[in-house]
Amino acid sequence: MDDDNITVNEExxxxxSFIEQIIIDxxxxxxxxxxxxxxxxxxxxxxxxxxxxxxxCLDFGMALKYGGKCNLRFDDTNPVKEDVEYVxxxxxxxxxxxxxxxxxxxxxxxxxxxxxxxAVDLIKRGLAYVDDQSAEKISExxxxxxxxxxxxxxxxxxxxxxxxxxxxxxxxxxxxxxxxLRAKIDMSSPNMxxxxxxxxxxxxxxxxxxxxxxxxxxxxxxxxxxxxxxxxITHSLCTLEFEVHRPLYDWLVEHLxxxxxxxxxxxxxxxxxxxxxxxKRKLLELVQEGRVSGWDDPxxxxxxxxxxxxxxxxxxxxxxxxxxYTKVEAINDVTLLEHAVRDDLNVKAPRVFGVLKPLKxxxxxxxxxxxxxxxxxxxxxxxxMGSRKVHFCKDxxxxxxxxxxxxxxxxxxxxxxxxxxxxxxxxxxxxxxxKNDNGEIEEIYCTYDSETRSGGGSNRKVKGTLHWVxxxxxxxxEIRLYDRLFKHEDPAGEKDTDFREFLNPxxxxxxxxxxxxxxxxxxxxxxxxxxxxxxxxxxDYDSTPAKPVFNRTVSLKDPWAKIxx
RNA sequence: UGCUCCGUGGUGUAACUGGCAACACGUCUGACUCUGGAUCAGAAGAGUUCAGGUUCGAGCCCUGACGGAGCAACCA
Numbered sequence: 294m295d296d297d298n299i300t301v302n303e304e305x306x307x308x309x310s311f312i313e314q315i316i317i318d319x320x321x322x323x324x325x326x327x328x329x330x331x332x333x334x335x336x337x338x339x340x341x342x343x344x345x346x347x348x349x350c351l352d353f354g355m356a357l358k359y360g361g362k363c364n365l366r367f368d369d370t371n372p373v374k375e376d377v378e379y380v381x382x383x384x385x386x387x388x389x390x391x392x393x394x395x396x397x398x399x400x401x402x403x404x405x406x407x408x409x410x411x412a413v414d415l416i417k418r419g420l421a422y423v424d425d426q427s428a429e430k431i432s433e434x435x436x437x438x439x440x441x442x443x444x445x446x447x448x449x450x451x452x453x454x455x456x457x458x459x460x461x462x463x464x465x466x467x468x469x470x471x472x473x474l475r476a477k478i479d480m481s482s483p484n485m486x487x488x489x490x491x492x493x494x495x496x497x498x499x500x501x502x503x504x505x506x507x508x509x510x511x512x513x514x515x516x517x518x519x520x521x522x523x524x525x526i527t528h529s530l531c532t533l534e535f536e537v538h539r540p541l542y543d544w545l546v547e548h549l550x551x552x553x554x555x556x557x558x559x560x561x562x563x564x565x566x567x568x569x570x571x572x573k574r575k576l577l578e579l580v581q582e583g584r585v586s587g588w589d590d591p592x593x594x595x596x597x598x599x600x601x602x603x604x605x606x607x608x609x610x611x612x613x614x615x616x617x618y619t620k621v622e623a624i625n626d627v628t629l630l631e632h633a634v635r636d637d638l639n640v641k642a643p644r645v646f647g648v649l650k651p652l653k654x655x656x657x658x659x660x661x662x663x664x665x666x667x668x669x670x671x672x673x674x675x676x677x678m679g680s681r682k683v684h685f686c687k688d689x690x691x692x693x694x695x696x697x698x699x700x701x702x703x704x705x706x707x708x709x710x711x712x713x714x715x716x717x718x719x720x721x722x723x724x725x726x727x728k729n730d731n732g733e734i735e736e737i738y739c740t741y742d743s744e745t746r747s748g749g750g751s752n753r754k755v756k757g758t759l760h761w762v763x764x765x766x767x768x769x770x771e772i773r774l775y776d777r778l779f780k781h782e783d784p785a786g787e788k789d790t791d792f793r794e795f796l797n798p799x800x801x802x803x804x805x806x807x808x809x810x811x812x813x814x815x816x817x818x819x820x821x822x823x824x825x826x827x828x829x830x831x832x833d834y835d836s837t838p839a840k841p842v843f844n845r846t847v848s849l850k851d852p853w854a855k856i857x858x
Numbered sequence: 859u860g861c862u863c864c865g866u867g868g869u870g871u872a873a874c875u876g877g878c879a880a881c882a883c884g885u886c887u888g889a890c891u892c893u894g895g896a897u898c899a900g901a902a903g904a905g906u907u908c909a910g911g912u913u914c915g916a917g918c919c920c921u922g923a924c925g926g927a928g929c930a931a932c933c934a
Contacts, residue, residue, distance in 0.1 A: 494932035
């Protein structure tokens with residue numbers, strides 16, 4: 294059991310989500326044999342995003358915590374939308390998060406045979422019928438939420454006729470849309486889903502797993518509860534929009550079950566993040582329209598995008614744990630996600646020097662040919678990460694933003710006549726600078742105080758400490774900075790405006806000619822570092838030793854940025 | 859104008875069978891600092907959508923409003 298993430302109040306009682314409480318109560322009551330068995334049921338029609346991570350953490354997390362199991366089940370009942378391409382990415386992402394379904398990799402399509410039999414059984418029991426009407430007609434008869442529906446003229450066909458028709462539907466005798474199988478429930482139910490829902494439709498499409506074997510495919514509603522039942526699922530956790538499906542889920546399970554065991558569907562709130570969209574359809578559009586570079590664009594809320602951005606699985610799980618599971622439709626602040634990565638990377642990421650926008654500094658009183666190897670600590674949060682050597686010489690680069698010709702009072706960095714410490718090296722003083730023809734500052738001239746070498750026992754204090762890198766040794770790098778993809782907190786929430794209108798044109802800034810410690814060019818994709826004072830960065834897939842590329846995962850908290858506003 | 863679900867600081871959550879509304883993020887102070895990071899100390903910020911009712915006592919129970927979301931795909 295993992296108790297780390299349980300909030301404990303003053304009386305020492307742990308507070309758990311309403312779902313966990315239900316599980317605890319069910320276990321205590323010995324329901325379904327006192328076992329817990331969950332499932333994560335993605336449709337293989339897109340890449341997983343952080344909203345799925347919330348579901349994964351719950352499905353796998355609860356099973357793990359209470360000694361149960363969690364199945365991976367691909368909900369592949371619609372061959373026109375699904376593809377194997379997605380199956381592999383989904384498995385990879387779940388593993389990345391650190392969860393495992395062992396040998397229990399299932400597909401709803403595994404049950405097409407059983408499901409067909411159950412449909413036949415319902416027909417025989419007079420609980421399902423074949424309807425010949427068009428989609429439009431059926432929809433029309435369905436009524437509206439405020440108006441009862443009316444029975445189909447085909448509702449009272451004989452069992453024999455229904456059976457014959459259903460078999461022939463599957464044999465391919467009828468065109469798509471010509472006939473459907475419907476459960477015979479109640480056309481006047483206040484719940485639209487109970488108005489004789491369609492449970493099978495004709496689809497003459499090849500399925501990514503069953504090929505051309507079937508001409509009829511079950512609808513989601515008809516497959517889900519039964520699949521849960523077949524697999525022995527005890528707690529079927531899903532998002533809030535399925536709440537109104539529950540009576541149908543229960544109806545189908547009730548008519549299927551032959552024993553006391555019964556899976557229970559429980560709904561929780563979906564994850565929404567500020568400044569992004571979360572629906573698969575919208576994410577797909579961003580990809581297809583080239584608004585992002587792909588599903589794994591580091592600005593995407595997909596798990597592969599977050600991974601490429603430099604997020605760790607631990608940070609995603611921590612975030613999910615912080616936001617909780619309720620029935621309230623909430624919009625979670627991205628800053629909480631960002632806090633979660635910073636918190637995780639603060640402990641894990643080695644500190645290095647990287648200058649994003651370099652400005653040359655010449656230390657005029659430093660010997661021309663001298664090079665010192667200065668020892669710097671890798672991570673003040675973790676001594677075991679040791680130290681490394683960095684080269685120091687007469688020419689260094691500092692951050693362009695760390696110098697101001699005419700600075701305000703609260704600016705603690707370099708300016709004419711002011712002193713700063715070059716971290717791990719010496720205190721330097723700016724004596725003068727040179728501008729180019731465009732009036733831009735081109736080079737700064739400093740003198741250093743040789744008594745102030747780091748670790749040398751000097752107790753001179755200066756207000757500011759800058760990161761830097763030796764101009765003679767640095768490697769060049771490309772650094773990609775990311776901002777929120779949308780300018781609007783809830784881009785999909787504005788009814789009259791297309792979400793694309795809110796795209797942030799400046800969400801990607803590519804910096805070239807950045808200067809990094811030379812050895813960093815060899816770092817492998819996804820390796821993570823803190824570029825001191827600048828943020829957390831990770832090596833991009835595009836990176837090569839000859840042309841290193843880094844992504845900024847998230848900046849460091851920056852009080853100066855606020856003062857400067 | 860139907861059914862279902864939901865309304866607690868800015869945001870997300872907590873508050874056992876009713877008992878002084880708690881935590882995290884964010885914000886603001888201050889300390890410390892060779893990262894304006896981290897860390898530490900502290901502060902502000904809600905009286906729980908509203909109105910009634912039950913009760914010694916209601917965020918929790920009851921009634922009624924109001925507000926929001928979902929549901930009318932041969933999608934999941």
